[in-house]
Amino acid sequence: MIHAYDDNMRPKAQATLGYAMDFAVNEAGYLPQDFMALFIESGLARRFESGESAVIMGMSGNELALRVFEETVGLQRPLAMRPRERGSKAYWIGWALAYFQWETGLTFRAILTAVPMEVIEDLYGAYHEMNVEQFVDRMVQLYRQAMPDTNLKRLRKLSGLTQEQLAQLSGISVRTIQQYEQRRKDVNKASLETAVAIATVLHCSPSDLLERIAS
Structure with missing residues (x-):
């Protein structure tokens, strides 16, 4: 941190x-x-x-x-x-x-x-x-x-997008998005390119996707 x-x-x-x-x-x-x-x-x-x-x-x-x-x-x-x-x-x-x-x-x-x-x-x-x-x-x-949901899941829901729609718009695979939302992969370790791609679709800052409290 x-x-x-x-x-x-x-x-x-x-x-x-x-x-x-x-x-x-x-x-x-x-x-x-x-x-x-x-x-x-x-x-x-x-x-x-x-x-x-x-x-x-x-x-x-x-x-x-x-x-x-x-x-x-x-x-x-x-x-x-x-x-x-x-x-x-x-x-x-x-x-x-x-x-x-x-x-x-x-x-x-x-x-x-x-x-x-x-x-x-x-x-x-x-x-x-x-x-x-x-x-x-x-x-x-x-x-x-x-607050059981990750920031990614919460922001995706606020945007009204499904995981599939977010994947299509961001170019990030559905599996990767699912893994981040389920905390099977650490979104804090996502590449800058990945974070920017997702954040651009969700109209937020890449830092908004970070998990401040570790699982």
């Missing part, structure tokens, strides 16, 4: 989102799912996912949360900028989510579409004292249960 930003930036990214979540929940009074919805709506989530230094390294968690509010709902009341709690449940949720996003390359929107925030909150009791990789393993299971 190629990560959007270096491993040496990851701890700061986790802390930033952890403190932002703690601020949003315990100071501003938001539910975790509502804050994440605003985070995504603000556009800051995309900048965070891409590893933009100004967001990950240049802001504290408090500052990130305030920027989210400024870009979406505005400031509803004066908020204290006191130090946040690293050990809070809200902190752990943001901290763990940031790690999972970095590890998989999925967007926050994709993660929360598959695994709702309420489910992630329920993982706190069992996983907050474990190694974060165990949280990742469980999240992968939940994501796969919610």
